Amino acid sequence: MDFTEAGYSQDGRKLFEQNPGGAPANLLTVASHFGYRTSFIGKVGADMHGAFLKKTLEKESINTDAVIEDPAYFTTLAFVENDETGERKFSFARKPGADTQLRKEELDQTLISDCKIFHFGSLSLTDEPTEGATIKAAKMAKEAGALISYDPNYRPSLWKSKEIAVEKMRSVIELADVMKVSDEESILLTGAESYEDAADRLLAMGSKLLAVSLGEKGVLMATQNRKEIIKAFKTKAVDTTGAGDSFWGGVLCGILSLNKPIEKLEWEEIRKCAVLGNAVAGLCVQKRGGIPAIPSKEEVLALMQKSGC
Template sequence: MSRDILVAGETLVDFLPASAGPLATVESFTRRPGGAPANVAVGLARLNRTPWFWTRVGADPFGDTLVETLADAGLPDRFVERDPTAKTTLAFVEHDVDADRAFTFYRENTADTRLQPGTVPDETLASVAWVAVGGVTLATDPARAATFDLVARAREQDATIVFDPNARPELWGDDFPAVVSRLLRDVDVLKATSTDLAAAGFDTDRDPESLATAVHETGPHTLLLTRGEQGAVASATAAAPWGPAMVSHDGYSVDPVDATGAGDAFTAGALAALADGDSLADTLAFANAVAAVTTTGAGAMTALPDRDAVQRFRANQ
């Protein structure tokens, strides 16, 4: 089957708390599949845009569960790797009373840190139009080198590069801004939050238009800036197929259960819409709807909606 999107990055297990508050006070957790790129890949599959997915998990029980989950979502297993000696990454999620979350990772020398350059062949990159990567694999080598290698070769094949920095301070030293800056030179579409951009060294106190201009100067022709309950803003230069444009969407009002994975749901929705040829304004509306529906269920991957659910949600707004 022909696929025009490749997603690359970590697949891990999220442990969701049974109650809000600091992890030290939580007595039980529910296990859910996660990892930002994995969420994006599954989200795309549920939106009828099944991609290739390159990831690496351990040859352990958690890895077994994740591989089965990806298969059940309809993702092809061609680039789903098993590491015979490394464990699968675990992340414990902490919720506050507003359903916002923080993460504690167990990721030292785990399988997803050991992605190897050159794994996805050039002929595959020549067959796809879009390549989406995240920031977590940039935190350590060899996964960092593998991500740079993938992006560089995809650029040579004229693929559109989509990047979500997904800043996780626990996983990084002081080199996050330098590493992100290096990758941005080859990025076409940057999806980020203000927190991501601040961590990458941008002055986020400026107005959205000025901030977008600063981002464009580093490489990306398109910025998708998500703002939580306030919706999202998008900016594109004349170099973008859908630009030049500066648009916003106020988002949708919902009663959130769990915000975990909402940003990944937005990315999946935006990528699906752009790949479908939608305008930037329509892309924001669709992506915000995908994210909003996701927050009404528990978990990241498990709450991702299909296209029918998104259409019903929008029809009722």
């Protein structure tokens, strides 16, 4: 649950607004808005925040059969403070949070084996038992022929050290067919001096398609054979929460619509997927919060048409 900055009280104290979010859930909301069947796998607390998150997913037509409500742990909270540019600082209440307590034996094997795309991030790798459950689920999906999508989504305060974070985040790259990172994360994971060099190193670890997000500059799309920066849509950012998730959700929707193996995609098709992702993100940042800021398919297509895309 994100609590995002929302002005000040009459006494001058900051107000925080309850906004449902979480990186994989933000991404699934994009896919759901584009008409794809989606399911979320995870654990929340049996508390007001967990109930609200589950209800929010259901409202977005995201299947919650694999969402477990655990009375032994509290739903993780993230307090998000924005600076004047819309960039964020995080403070987490997660010691431990319910999301870190999903166990291997609680996974829905049928659901995982039947999906077309399995997406995961690194926040479920910070602690056991969820780390083991995440890796097992990704391997299970890969063996069943799903496209594996990975977003490291580095949050320093959730890791014991930067060194452990890098080791854990790098350890699963070999499972990923497609991967999204920020420019800072690409350098963190590789030790490269530039994100262009980092892209080459990450692709060498196994991914077939890589996106390096560059904020307002757009995104670097890269394969073994080609790289190109796809410019972002010009927009006024109010809150960048969910920007990367919504971008990557748009890219994955584009890939799904093509119904091709990732290695068979033409560069122009990859470019169009990135433009779609940029359009989703460009609209997302104009509103506060994660899931509540995700635009509709109609809004995205209207922006692209208006921009001549």
